[in-house]
Amino acid sequence: MSGIQIRLAEIIEALSKALDLTEGQPPGHCIRACYIGTHIGRELGLPDSALQDLYYTLLLKDLGCSSNAARICEIYLADDLAFKRDFKLVDGSLGQVLRFVIGHTGMQAGLAERFRGILNILQNGGEIVTDLIQTRCQRGAEIARMMRFSEAVANGILGLDEHWNGGGRPIGLSGTEIPLFSRIALLSQIADIFQASGGPEASKAEIAKRSGTWFDPDLTAAFARVAARPDFWEILRSEALEEVVLSSEPGQQAIMADDDYLDDIAAAFAKVIDAKSPYTSGHSDRVALFTDLIAEEMGIDAEGRRFLKRAALLHDIGKLGVSNSVLDKPGKLEGEEWEQMKRHSEFSELILSRIHAFSEAAVIGGAHHERLDGKGYPRGLTAEAIPMEVRIVSTADVFDALTADRPYRAAMPIAKALGILWEGAGQSHDPVCITALERALDRTAIEKKAAA
Structure with a gap:
């Protein structure tokens, strides 16, 4: 990279x-x-x-x-x-x-x-x-x-x-x-x-x-x-x-385009992605932040963190191909609506795989809704087929979704969101990633108190 x-x-x-x-x-x-x-x-x-x-x-x-x-x-x-x-x-x-x-x-x-x-x-x-x-x-x-x-x-x-x-x-x-x-x-x-x-x-x-x-x-x-x-x-x-x-x-x-320019392009396209729905405003930036907090806590080096940040910024690019009648629906998605929503992961993988500089991020774009127990989408991958990079971004993605407003519910407190992640630990998300996120958030809160 x-x-x-x-x-x-x-x-x-x-x-x-x-x-x-x-x-x-x-x-x-x-x-x-x-x-x-x-x-x-x-x-x-x-x-x-x-x-x-x-x-x-x-x-x-x-x-x-x-x-x-x-x-x-x-x-x-x-x-x-x-x-x-x-x-x-x-x-x-x-x-x-x-x-x-x-x-x-x-x-x-x-x-x-x-x-x-x-x-x-x-x-x-x-x-x-x-x-x-x-x-x-x-x-x-x-x-x-x-x-x-x-x-x-x-x-x-x-x-x-x-x-x-x-x-x-x-x-x-x-x-x-x-x-x-x-x-x-x-x-x-x-x-x-x-x-x-x-x-x-x-x-x-x-x-x-x-x-x-x-x-x-x-x-x-x-x-x-x-x-x-x-x-x-x-x-x-x-x-x-x-x-x-x-x-x-x-x-x-x-x-x-060098590495710095690629960072700017990823950040700019994150704005395009998040502008699609009022409920996703700032989502890609926040997922990138939570991803980096997890990666830092896990001891991932600077080059790996840079890659993960770009992947997090672009993971939802496929949502540009999903109608807002689906993205912004206040109730549960049914039938064809749910099928449309699931396709955004496929679109993300397809788009990113065509760009040499972002091709490794295509795996994350395509798999960020997979689960360790095989009940995710689009492929139903199980733990052994889900790389750690995907697990990190997936954890950050769900944590932000839980702590932000959505069409069907208000934002949750951090403690409740972490509780939900832990309920699915080992089935939906990797407990190593959840632990790293929890430690990073605790440390950030301590640093804030010290600064005050």
């Missing part, structure tokens, strides 16, 4: 697939948008330095998308993943918007709840949408800065939903007031969504239709030239696209 050097583009491409999950998009959407947008940038004659910033803007355009998922569920009484996926096909015309709202609001709710939900949206729709987009765009820009990207990248993400004619949100910028990267990213996003749902001709038609309203006419003209090239769509729709996009990163020299 120590002294690792890995291409930043490789990490961001893989993490962009997690952003596709939270937007309800088919895997590879951000990568396809990156391919489209960088072609437009080259067609415009942008220099390599600008193309490199554009490249990362396109891969990270959806960084803030998890932050409005819970609100969408609350307002529209809907599955946020399906809602976001389908809303991207709406062109903003009144007829389409009304049909979408009526067709997507409260379909699983009672008639009275659905009626009130639709009425609220029709009366306050503009304000609601502005608030949702503002939250998403501002949060995305903040996280981009945490990941050490330039202001050009942050501002490109911030202006993603502004429209050429001033009819976009959250500010209502128009024309060249909108950052160029934002203009390219929005066009690229819509181009991919429509080619995925209707093929290249549908994509070209939709871009042409929105020229001068949503899109800068110069960019639609550049897109039309790019889209007319014989191999453009063939490569876009090929299995080799990810390799093509990675190998064509603009710039004189590929940006490399």
Whole structure:
């Protein structure tokens, strides 16, 4: 682990697939948008330095998308993943918007709840949408800065939903007031969504239709030239696209990420993960803290603790693919809901396994809900198949879940939470980890009293 050097583009491409999950998009959407947008940038004659910033803007355009998922569920009484996926096909015309709202609001709710939900949206729709987009765009820009990207990248993400004619949100910028990267990213996003749902001709038609309203006419003209090239769509729709996009990163020299940068990336993506639900705010950071307390108490060296901290920060990345109608449900999960929740471990393992720098953490992401007695999920592993690293993060994860508010109950006192962990010692969690956590918490309390 120590002294690792890995291409930043490789990490961001893989993490962009997690952003596709939270937007309800088919895997590879951000990568396809990156391919489209960088072609437009080259067609415009942008220099390599600008193309490199554009490249990362396109891969990270959806960084803030998890932050409005819970609100969408609350307002529209809907599955946020399906809602976001389908809303991207709406062109903003009144007829389409009304049909979408009526067709997507409260379909699983009672008639009275659905009626009130639709009425609220029709009366306050503009304000609601502005608030949702503002939250998403501002949060995305903040996280981009945490990941050490330039202001050009942050501002490109911030202006993603502004429209050429001033009819976009959250500010209502128009024309060249909108950052160029934002203009390219929005066009690229819509181009991919429509080619995925209707093929290249549908994509070209939709871009042409929105020229001068949503899109800068110069960019639609550049897109039309790019889209007319014989191999453009063939490569876009090929299995080799990810390799093509990675190998064509603009710039004189590929940006490399060292250990410190990897720590920043893990911390930033923890913010994306925890923004998905109001009940998980700060969860990943706290699990990382409790993990480190346990690891320190167990005498694990600095390199091992660093690895565990990253794994703890990213262990729940798969929750980006679970609807907030499940994550935030106040009652017991039943049937398909429970199956959806269990899949977050599989998603975590899949996403992290594709990133060389985080591949060892994939084991923890996939197994942090396993139990020593074999009654956990997703694989039902038993003690001999569960590494100590998994046991440490699993103990920290459950301890934080017990001591934080959840949709179905209030936070528990520390003593009660530790009591529950001990009740399952040897069956659910490793008593060695529980003992280490208990000692660390006791020592922290003593240190606090001494400092007072």
